[in-house]
Amino acid sequence: MPGWNGLDALISLGHGPSLPPVVFITAFGDDELHARALRAGAVAVFDKPIDIDDLRAFVCEFLRGRTH
Numbered sequence: 269m270p271g272w273n274g275l276d277a278l279i280s281l282g283h284g285p286s287l288p289p290v291v292f293i294t295a296f297g298d299d300e301l302h303a304r305a306l307r308a309g310a311v312a313v314f315d316k317p318i319d320i321d322d323l324r325a326f327v328c329e330f331l332r333g334r335t336h
Contacts, residue, residue: 291312292314
């Protein structure tokens with residue numbers, strides 16, 4: 269994405285009910301980036317390398333909470 273990054277893309281999507289849940293995964297995460305991604309609408313932020321079991325657990329919990 270020349271000139272863009274994942275956070276730019278997330279911000280451009282905007283907020284609202286039409287935005288699907290977004291799990292933000294970054295190789296360059298720090299506390300500030302995590303906070304900005306969450307403020308932009310991400311439901312979670314994970315750093316690379318990602319632990320697939322942690323991601324799977326989060327998705328299961330998230331979906332469980334959304335279906336009740």
